[in-house]
Amino acid sequence: MVKGVQFRNHEVVGDILQLAERYSNEGADELVFYDITASPEDRTVDRSWINRVAEKINIPFCVAGGIRSINDAEEVLNYGADKISINTPAIHNPVLIDELAKRFGTQCIVIGIDSYEDDDNYKVYSNTGDPSKTKETGKIVNDWVNEVQERGAGEIVLNCMNQDGVRNGYDIEQLKLMRSNINIPLIASGGAGDLDHFVDVFRASDVSGALAATVFHKSIINIDELKKYLRKNEIEVRL
Amino acid sequence: MASLEFALRRIDTDYQITDDIDLINKASHIILPGVGAAKNAMMRLNQCELINEISNLKKPTLGICLGMQIFMDASMEDDTDCLGIIPNTCKPFKPERDYPVPHMGWNRVHFTFDSMLTRNIKDSDYYYFVHSYYAPLCNETIGVSKYQTEFSAIIEKDNFFGTQFHPEKSGLAGEKILKSFVSL
Numbered sequence: 001m002v003k004g005v006q007f008r009n010h011e012v013v014g015d016i017l018q019l020a021e022r023y024s025n026e027g028a029d030e031l032v033f034y035d036i037t038a039s040p041e042d043r044t045v046d047r048s049w050i051n052r053v054a055e056k057i058n059i060p061f062c063v064a065g066g067i068r069s070i071n072d073a074e075e076v077l078n079y080g081a082d083k084i085s086i087n088t089p090a091i092h093n094p095v096l097i098d099e100l101a102k103r104f105g106t107q108c109i110v111i112g113i114d115s116y117e118d119d120d121n122y123k124v125y126s127n128t129g130d131p132s133k134t135k136e137t138g139k140i141v142n143d144w145v146n147e148v149q150e151r152g153a154g155e156i157v158l159n160c161m162n163q164d165g166v167r168n169g170y171d172i173e174q175l176k177l178m179r180s181n182i183n184i185p186l187i188a189s190g191g192a193g194d195l196d197h198f199v200d201v202f203r204a205s206d207v208s209g210a211l212a213a214t215v216f217h218k219s220i221i222n223i224d225e226l227k228k229y230l231r232k233n234e235i236e237v238r239l
Numbered sequence: 240m241a242s243l244e245f246a247l248r249r250i251d252t253d254y255q256i257t258d259d260i261d262l263i264n265k266a267s268h269i270i271l272p273g274v275g276a277a278k279n280a281m282m283r284l285n286q287c288e289l290i291n292e293i294s295n296l297k298k299p300t301l302g303i304c305l306g307m308q309i310f311m312d313a314s315m316e317d318d319t320d321c322l323g324i325i326p327n328t329c330k331p332f333k334p335e336r337d338y339p340v341p342h343m344g345w346n347r348v349h350f351t352f353d354s355m356l357t358r359n360i361k362d363s364d365y366y367y368f369v370h371s372y373y374a375p376l377c378n379e380t381i382g383v384s385k386y387q388t389e390f391s392a393i394i395e396k397d398n399f400f401g402t403q404f405h406p407e408k409s410g411l412a413g414e415k416i417l418k419s420f421v422s423l
Contacts, residue, residue, distance in 0.1 A: 024410070029344075029345055051241070054245055055245045056245075058246060058407065058408065058409070058410050058411070058413065058414060059408060059409075059410050060367055078241070079241070080242055080245065082408065106341065107341045107343050107371075154343065155343075183335075183336060183339050185339055185344070238345045238365035
């Protein structure tokens with residue numbers, strides 16, 4: 001299971017650390033930090049917070065947001081992140097995936113994909129961190145998952161935007177379809193609202209992990225209880 | 240590397256990062272963290288003239304991930320001759336539909352032999368793995384994990400211990416292994 005943590009500015013890093021520690025103690029298997037302060041183009045960003053996270057938590061974590069080059073990636077990894085997640089920059093410059101995989105190994109390269117279902121097609125959207133810039137890329141998710149796998153992605157986080165934030169459950173049909181297209185781990189994102197949504201996504205779509213943010217941040221679901229519930233439902237989890 | 244440093248600090252253990260033979264001789268315990276490829280790791284050890292030093296260590300020595308793999312005779316990764324402490328050869332996982340390579344994530348480790356390293360630690364707990372090569376089961380295997388096939392997750396030979404997983408990233412279970420090692 002993966003946890004999403006979203007934060008906006010440096011003042012809240014202390015809160016982030018506390019939250020990260022709490023999730024890690026509750027049994028999260030991995031944390032994902034969306035560094036939206038790093039998003040604006042061509043801005044030098046202070047990434048030292050990553051070091052403070054690495055100091056505190058003893059489980060793997062991934063950093064997403066603002067990684068556009070080998071240098072960005074190197075900085076994030078040197079600060080102690082285990083993985084980097086790339087979304088929009090990979091769409092604009094797919095060769096970046098090849099370069100990152102070659103340099104750092106496929107195991108730490110995660111590709112985030114924001115998918116929107118429209119006219120019976122799954123379409124890739126970019127810049128979803130900023131609603132005013134979000135746009136359709138012309139790419140079809142079925143093709144893009146294959147391309148990023150071929151280029152050296154080690155893992156894909158598929159965020160199904162139709163489900164995102166509505167807490168009606170993961171998009172099982174879409175996840176199942178994409179899972180059958182690729183060999184690398186697929187992580188479900190978007191739509192978790194209750195315990196059974198997690199059971200359903202693991203049972204029906206064979207994903208390697210499920211990511212959620214809202215239900216944990218708002219304490220609707222406790223990670224330890226969730227994992228016990230999964231185990232009770234015969235889904236293999238670390239307890 | 241940063242992760243291991245932080246993990247040692249969390250268990251209040253003093254450490255130094257070094258390639259200096261005198262410091263290595265003075266240390267009570269040695270950890271070989273593995274990063275990157277076998278060939279490169281062996282080349283670096285050779286450059287630092289540490290190959291014989293490490294093989295002849297008599298104090299508790301822990302190899303992590305690639306650090307454990309280079310304890311073997313050899314690795315098929317780029318046909319690399321390794322330290323030869325344990326007669327075994329590391330092999331690559333073959334990518335399969337349900338077994339993407341690298342093997343990455345949490346997996347169970349079953350203790351197969353009683354050891355000072357794992358004594359008082361819960362059997363069949365989960366640890367965090369990231370690797371494309373593995374050490375097949377051998378006489379020195381004391382912990383077994385399974386991914387496509389069973390492989391050595393923990394090895395022990397005399398004062399040499401190795402974990403294929405990353406104890407520094409394996410939550411409380413991993414922390415216990417590190418604590419246990421530093422108190423040997």
